[in-house]
Amino acid sequence: MKKKKNTKKIILVFSGGMDSTTLLYYLLKKKFSVEAISFNYGQKHQKELRSARNICEALKIPFNIINMQFLGNSLNSSLTQAGKKIPNGHYASKNMKSTVVPNRNLIMTSIANAIGLSRGIKKIALAVHAGDHAVYPDCRPIFIDSLEETLIVSSGENVRVLTPFIEMSKSDILKIGLKLDVPYKKTWSCYNGRKKACGKCGTCIERLEAFKDNNAIDLLKYE
Amino acid sequence: MKKKKNTKKIILVFSGGMDSTTLLYYLLKKKFSVEAISFNYGQKHQKELRSARNICEALKIPFNIINMQFLGNSLNSSLTQAGKKIPNGHYASKNMKSTVVPNRNLIMTSIANAIGLSRGIKKIALAVHAGDHAVYPDCRPIFIDSLEETLIVSSGENVRVLTPFIEMSKSDILKIGLKLDVPYKKTWSCYNGRKKACGKCGTCIERLEAFKDNNAIDLLKYE
Numbered sequence: 001m002k003k004k005k006n007t008k009k010i011i012l013v014f015s016g017g018m019d020s021t022t023l024l025y026y027l028l029k030k031k032f033s034v035e036a037i038s039f040n041y042g043q044k045h046q047k048e049l050r051s052a053r054n055i056c057e058a059l060k061i062p063f064n065i066i067n068m069q070f071l072g073n074s075l076n077s078s079l080t081q082a083g084k085k086i087p088n089g090h091y092a093s094k095n096m097k098s099t100v101v102p103n104r105n106l107i108m109t110s111i112a113n114a115i116g117l118s119r120g121i122k123k124i125a126l127a128v129h130a131g132d133h134a135v136y137p138d139c140r141p142i143f144i145d146s147l148e149e150t151l152i153v154s155s156g157e158n159v160r161v162l163t164p165f166i167e168m169s170k171s172d173i174l175k176i177g178l179k180l181d182v183p184y185k186k187t188w189s190c191y192n193g194r195k196k197a198c199g200k201c202g203t204c205i206e207r208l209e210a211f212k213d214n215n216a217i218d219l220l221k222y223e
Numbered sequence: 224m225k226k227k228k229n230t231k232k233i234i235l236v237f238s239g240g241m242d243s244t245t246l247l248y249y250l251l252k253k254k255f256s257v258e259a260i261s262f263n264y265g266q267k268h269q270k271e272l273r274s275a276r277n278i279c280e281a282l283k284i285p286f287n288i289i290n291m292q293f294l295g296n297s298l299n300s301s302l303t304q305a306g307k308k309i310p311n312g313h314y315a316s317k318n319m320k321s322t323v324v325p326n327r328n329l330i331m332t333s334i335a336n337a338i339g340l341s342r343g344i345k346k347i348a349l350a351v352h353a354g355d356h357a358v359y360p361d362c363r364p365i366f367i368d369s370l371e372e373t374l375i376v377s378s379g380e381n382v383r384v385l386t387p388f389i390e391m392s393k394s395d396i397l398k399i400g401l402k403l404d405v406p407y408k409k410t411w412s413c414y415n416g417r418k419k420a421c422g423k424c425g426t427c428i429e430r431l432e433a434f435k436d437n438n439a440i441d442l443l444k445y446e
Contacts, residue, residue, distance in 0.1 A: 066294070067293060068291070070290060071289070071337075071338075074287075075341050076340070076342070077341075101337075102336070102340040102341055102377075102378055103333045103334070103336060103340070103374070103377050105377070106329075106377045107330070107334055110326045110333055111326070111330055113326060114294075114297075114298055114325040114326040114330060115297045115298070117299070117325040118297060118299035118300075118325055119299070137376060137377060137378060137379040138377045138378070143373070143377055146369070146373040146376050146377075147373055149369050149373075150366070150369040150370055151329070153360060153361075153363070153369050154325075154326050154328070154366055154369075154370075156360040
């Protein structure tokens with residue numbers, strides 16, 4: 001019998017944060033052969049890209065950064081524009097809307113899938129989760145379904161978008177990751193890319209809550 | 224009564240070729256306020272970008288080139304990869320498949336729409352046409368429909384993708400353009416980005432056929 005080619009190969013859109021790092025370990029546990037792709041879209045927390053690289057190097061996972069830094073100033077978001085302050089507060093609150101980067105997941109997935117298809121890899125994984133749904137339209141199930149259909153008709157290939165965490169909270173994800181011994185100390189979440197995490201932006205607050213929910217200690221250094 | 228803002232503003236994905244240049248003139252005729260965005264995705268016929276710039280400058284249309292040249296070698300296409308020869312022959316023939324760039328229209332539209340949305344522009348125009356349908360999946364009506372839906376759920380905005388030429392042949396488009404006095408001499412189609420157009424690649428052959436069908440003369444210089 002002929003062995004199926006590339007069935008377990010998958011491209012991971014990888015930020016170096018908690019969720020996508022947990023997804024990386026989760027996919028490896030499920031025996032996927034993972035290639036990670038990160039994006040520099042001019043985010044102020046480019047520090048996450050260093051975390052992404054370190055994590056992949058330690059696991060000997062193929063890793064690439066797509067440099068679209070030039071885009072940052074054309075995109076209306078407090079995550080990318082110099083003059084805009086990153087808001088403090090809870091992840092799901094209204095003022096977090098300024099952190100939306102228009103079409104971010106669509107742009108990243110289209111490019112990562114194009115690179116995958118060029119090498120015969122039809123599967124792609126995203127670490128979107130339920131905590132994102134309130135503020136980020138491009139993390140909702142309706143978007144992922146539509147995205148998968150568009151990728152299929154765009155390429156004529158049987159593309160699959162895997163989002164196993166899409167109905168989970170960050171606490172649920174951390175619970176999985178703790179069992180998988182994910183080295184969370186190496187991950188970076190904070191939207192302010194300073195030396196230590198700020199502890200006050202939406203993603204820091206959500207991260208700290210998840211650790212509290214799991215009675216676990218976050219070894220990352222906070223200001 | 225309050226005037227509606229930006230209703231007639233539109234982003235055009237612009238290559239500097241026959242079809243998108245005709246679409247530019249067509250949209251201007253329809254009183255759209257057009258901003259053009261071109262992409263350097265590592266295509267061998269980067270010469271088209273010079274045409275794009277010249278055409279926009281002459282019309283005083285805002286124009287930007289998004290530089291994604293680095294992507295070229297990661298994408299499996301004879302249009303971008305150094306070792307792959309661009310095929311001769313008719314546009315719709317099977318050997319043209321090597322000229323497909325995976326997810327090209329999806330990547331370009333996602334980025335151009337993100338830039339548009341960042342400035343309140345929800346409309347976007349693509350010059351796909353019926354001649355593309357045979358070889359390029361990302362030019363077919365089923366793709367455009369799916370793309371529009373994905374852009375809407377990606378952003379939560381009422382995005383519209385305009386493709387007025389989608390059921391036309393290149394001859395039909397040229398017919399429109401000749402009436403609009405489109406300066407075809409300034410446009411560039413040939414996949415081989417040499418000094419003169421090759422006259423033998425798919426896009427040259429389709430272009431020459433369109434001029435023949437319209438009893439018109441192509442003033443572009445051919446080898």
